[in-house]
Amino acid sequence: MQRLVLLMLFLFCFGSLHAQQTEPKKYLVYLSDKNNTPYTIQQPAQFLSEKAIARRQRQQISVTTRDLPVNPAYVQTIKGTGVEVWYTSRWFNAVVVRGTAEQLAQVNALSFVKNSRSLNRISSPSATNGTLAVKNSSGTSSEALNTMLAPGDYGLAYHQANMLGATELHDAGFHGEGMTIAVLDAGFPGVNTIPAFAHLYQNNQVIGTFDFVTRTENVYGANAHGTSVLSTMAAYLPGKMIGTAYKANYLLLRTEDAPTEHNIEEVNWLIAAEYADSAGADVINSSLGYTVFDAPSVSYSYEQMDGNTTIVARAADFAAATGILVVTSAGNDGNKTWKYISSPADADSVLTVGAVDSLGVVASFSSRGPTADGRIKPDVVALGANAYVLNSAGNLVKSNGTSFSGPIMAGFATTLWQANLSKTNYEIIQLIHRLGSKASAPDNTLGYGIPNYSRIVTGLPTLGAEEGVALVNPVTGNDLIILLADNWRIQLTELQIIDATGKLILKKMLQPDQERQTIDLQALALQKGVYLCRFISGNQIATIRFVKL
Incomplete structure (x- = not known):
C-alpha cells in the first residue's frame, strides 16, 4: 500500500512538472539587431503618425534607430517555431511571445535572439488578435461645452482643480484642446455610458482604445480604477464635476491585470507607451506602480528603484525621450514598511506626483523618496486624500490615493503645456517645479510642493527675444510696444495680456505685416x-512678462 502511495505521488509530481514544462507562458525575447529592416529613419511616416512626427519636430527630437519597428523577417522566423507572437517592442527591440518551454528553446537557438525572460507564472488564454488602430481625428470641441466656468460648475471637485490653478488656466482659454493624453490603467467600465463622459464621444475626443491584457479593442470592462482616474481629467458635467483637461483627446489603454501582479504588466505598459507614441500622444498618465510581484515572479528591491533597472522605468524614460510628458503616481506605501516610491515613479525623466489633503498636508500613504540613486521624489504633489472621482456607476465619491493626485496633475500639466506649446516636455517639468510651493527648498516628502498657475510670472523666465518676439520693458506709460520678427508676421497673431493671478485681461489680434506695434x-x-503677454500664431506660442510702472 505504501509503495502504491509513493508511486501515485511520483506520478502526480511528474505530471505537475510535465504540465509546467508544456503549459504555454509568456516570454520577452530580446533580439540582437535591426539589420536589413525595411524601415528607415528617413521615412518615419511608415511607422509613426503625423502627430507623432510633429511632436518630435516641435521639440527638435530626431527619429533614431530605436524608433524603428522590429525586423518583420525576424518575427516571421520566430513564428515558425510554433510560438504565438503577441507584441513587438520597437524601443527594446524585443518580441512578446506565448509558448511552451520547448518552443522557447527553439526561439533562443535562433542566431538573432540575444536572450529571453519569463513574464508570468502561467499564461492567460489566447485572445482575439485585435488591431491597434487610432481614429483619424484631431477631436473637435462642441460649442455646447461652456468655456466660461463658475466655481459651482466644478461641483465638489472645484478645490482639487483650483489648488493647482487649473481653473485659472480654463479661464484663460486652455482646456486641453488639440492635446492628446494616453491613460494607461486597469480598465474603464462605464466610461462609454456615464453622462459626464458623453462629450468625449460626441466630439470625437476618444481617438483610440486597446486592451493590452486581452488583445482586444474593448476597454469598457475589467477594473474601474481607470474610470475614476479618467474622471479627474476628462469629466464634464457642470454642477457635478469638471476635470482638469476636459477638452483634451484621449487614448484609453488597459495594461494592468488587476487580480495578479507579474512582469507581463510592465511589458504591457511598454507596448502601450509605444502605441501612445506612434499615435501622437503628448502626455501619458500612469496611476500604476510596481515593486512586489506574485510568486514566482521576483519582486524588486528598493536598491532597484534607481530609474534605470525596472522594465517599466526604462519604458517611461524611452517615452520621455520621444517628447512625451510622462506623469506617474508616486505610490501609496508611505505608511508601510516599504514607504518608498514605486516604479516607474523612479524614472529619470518623468513627473512623479505625491498626495496631499485639502489643507496641503502630505497624506500618510503618499510614497516618499528619494530614489535609490539619491534623486528627489516625488517631483510635486496634488490632492489625493479625499479626492473626488466618479465610480463606474457615474456617482461622485471620495477616494484616496496618488492614483488620483497623479491624473489631476496630468490634466493641469496638459493645459499648462497647451498654453506654452513652444516648450519641451522637460521644460514643462522644470516649469512645474518652479511653480511649486517648495520650489526653493524641495524635499523627499512633498518634492517641489504644490504647483499653482498663479505663480507663472515668477516661474517663467523672461522669454521672447530669442523666439522672435520682444517688448519695450518696463512700460512707463500707457503704450505697450511690441516688436515682431518675420516668423510672427506671416500669419495672424493673437495677443493675450494676463495678470499675476492668471486672469485674462485682454485678447486681440495684432495687425498683420507690422514689425512694430x-x-x-x-x-x-x-x-x-x-503682467504676462502671450503671443499665439499657428503652432508658435511665446510668453513674455513685463512690468507696468
Whole structure:
C-alpha cells in the first residue's frame, strides 16, 4: 500500500512538472539587431503618425534607430517555431511571445535572439488578435461645452482643480484642446455610458482604445480604477464635476491585470507607451506602480528603484525621450514598511506626483523618496486624500490615493503645456517645479510642493527675444510696444495680456505685416505690477512678462 502511495505521488509530481514544462507562458525575447529592416529613419511616416512626427519636430527630437519597428523577417522566423507572437517592442527591440518551454528553446537557438525572460507564472488564454488602430481625428470641441466656468460648475471637485490653478488656466482659454493624453490603467467600465463622459464621444475626443491584457479593442470592462482616474481629467458635467483637461483627446489603454501582479504588466505598459507614441500622444498618465510581484515572479528591491533597472522605468524614460510628458503616481506605501516610491515613479525623466489633503498636508500613504540613486521624489504633489472621482456607476465619491493626485496633475500639466506649446516636455517639468510651493527648498516628502498657475510670472523666465518676439520693458506709460520678427508676421497673431493671478485681461489680434506695434493700455486701467503677454500664431506660442510702472 505504501509503495502504491509513493508511486501515485511520483506520478502526480511528474505530471505537475510535465504540465509546467508544456503549459504555454509568456516570454520577452530580446533580439540582437535591426539589420536589413525595411524601415528607415528617413521615412518615419511608415511607422509613426503625423502627430507623432510633429511632436518630435516641435521639440527638435530626431527619429533614431530605436524608433524603428522590429525586423518583420525576424518575427516571421520566430513564428515558425510554433510560438504565438503577441507584441513587438520597437524601443527594446524585443518580441512578446506565448509558448511552451520547448518552443522557447527553439526561439533562443535562433542566431538573432540575444536572450529571453519569463513574464508570468502561467499564461492567460489566447485572445482575439485585435488591431491597434487610432481614429483619424484631431477631436473637435462642441460649442455646447461652456468655456466660461463658475466655481459651482466644478461641483465638489472645484478645490482639487483650483489648488493647482487649473481653473485659472480654463479661464484663460486652455482646456486641453488639440492635446492628446494616453491613460494607461486597469480598465474603464462605464466610461462609454456615464453622462459626464458623453462629450468625449460626441466630439470625437476618444481617438483610440486597446486592451493590452486581452488583445482586444474593448476597454469598457475589467477594473474601474481607470474610470475614476479618467474622471479627474476628462469629466464634464457642470454642477457635478469638471476635470482638469476636459477638452483634451484621449487614448484609453488597459495594461494592468488587476487580480495578479507579474512582469507581463510592465511589458504591457511598454507596448502601450509605444502605441501612445506612434499615435501622437503628448502626455501619458500612469496611476500604476510596481515593486512586489506574485510568486514566482521576483519582486524588486528598493536598491532597484534607481530609474534605470525596472522594465517599466526604462519604458517611461524611452517615452520621455520621444517628447512625451510622462506623469506617474508616486505610490501609496508611505505608511508601510516599504514607504518608498514605486516604479516607474523612479524614472529619470518623468513627473512623479505625491498626495496631499485639502489643507496641503502630505497624506500618510503618499510614497516618499528619494530614489535609490539619491534623486528627489516625488517631483510635486496634488490632492489625493479625499479626492473626488466618479465610480463606474457615474456617482461622485471620495477616494484616496496618488492614483488620483497623479491624473489631476496630468490634466493641469496638459493645459499648462497647451498654453506654452513652444516648450519641451522637460521644460514643462522644470516649469512645474518652479511653480511649486517648495520650489526653493524641495524635499523627499512633498518634492517641489504644490504647483499653482498663479505663480507663472515668477516661474517663467523672461522669454521672447530669442523666439522672435520682444517688448519695450518696463512700460512707463500707457503704450505697450511690441516688436515682431518675420516668423510672427506671416500669419495672424493673437495677443493675450494676463495678470499675476492668471486672469485674462485682454485678447486681440495684432495687425498683420507690422514689425512694430503699439497697444494702448489706458482703457485697461492696469495697476503697477508684473503682467504676462502671450503671443499665439499657428503652432508658435511665446510668453513674455513685463512690468507696468
